[in-house]
Amino acid sequence: MARMIWPLVFGIGGAAILVALGVWQVQRLAWKEAVLADIDARIMAAPMAIPDQPDSQADRYLPVEAEGVIGDTFIRVLVSQRRIGAGYRVISPFETGGRVVLLDRGFIPVAEDLPAAPEGRVTVIGNLHWPDEVTGATPVPDLEENIWFARDVPALAEALGTAPILIIARNVSETEGVLTPLPVDTSGIPNDHLSYAITWFSLALIWLGMTLYLLWRIRQRMI
Incomplete structure (x- = not known):
């Protein structure tokens, strides 16, 4: 049994780290979705006059x-x-x-x-x-x-x-023929956190599977 302790600890520890990274990406996903929703609301707000000194950060969108x-x-x-x-x-x-x-x-x-x-x-x-x-x-x-x-x-x-x-x-106000406006939207802002979360959770499952296989091999040698 002593031969199985360290592989078990290593397997559980590694899986826990991978799950934690997946949970972090889920949290980042919620944060990014809130940011995108805020930008969408800002984009479609009532228009105003151009500020005298617009700021590239505060006045973006x-x-x-x-x-x-x-x-x-x-x-x-x-x-x-x-x-x-x-x-x-x-x-x-x-x-x-x-x-x-x-x-x-x-x-x-x-x-x-x-x-x-x-x-x-x-x-x-x-x-x-x-x-x-x-x-x-x-x-x-x-x-x-x-x-x-x-x-x-x-x-x-x-x-x-x-x-x-x-x-x-x-x-x-005046149409320009073949010219088509391309308004600002959030489609170009990357939001890959869901795919990252799936990747980390998948790696955690693979890690656990490899750990169980390793423990099975050790047990077979002990029999």
């Missing part, structure tokens, strides 16, 4: 309504849409009465020609955002083809001569 003129210049950011394929997010300057900000006008497939910006003043309802899309693997912009690979707000603002404030359009 803030719903805003602004009236102004969309500039003729633009930058295309390469993206992909499910069931549609490759296309571009179109970013243009948006003059809102003394201040020019960035406007994410929406998505256009690569095969389509970009229509001219609406003439005159338009009303835009959308959300402020500072996307965190730049990684070490992000290619540098192709300035000759006017194609970027991430929405780097400070760099976009410098290139288009605007304030580093980005409105992602949810609705524009």
Whole structure:
């Protein structure tokens, strides 16, 4: 029996650690779901005017309504849409009465020609955002083809001569043909805690199974 004590202790201890990690991921899942619900509620709240000095953290996802003129210049950011394929997010300057900000006008497939910006003043309802899309693997912009690979707000603002404030359009009072708004939502925020929890609990079961098999082998040798 003494030969079975340490494998038993090791097996139970290892399984307990794995179960604890699974429980922790379940707790993280509840926390993340609450965070996402809060963001969803914030995104769909009543829009307000753009703050004088918006903060990239405190005002992230803030719903805003602004009236102004969309500039003729633009930058295309390469993206992909499910069931549609490759296309571009179109970013243009948006003059809102003394201040020019960035406007994410929406998505256009690569095969389509970009229509001219609406003439005159338009009303835009959308959300402020500072996307965190730049990684070490992000290619540098192709300035000759006017194609970027991430929405780097400070760099976009410098290139288009605007304030580093980005409105992602949810609705524009003047339709823009093939351009389709891609509003802010929480679908891009990772929430893998359930799969992590299942992984840890599965490993705990495998660990226990291996422990029982090892104990059975030891017992067979003792007989």
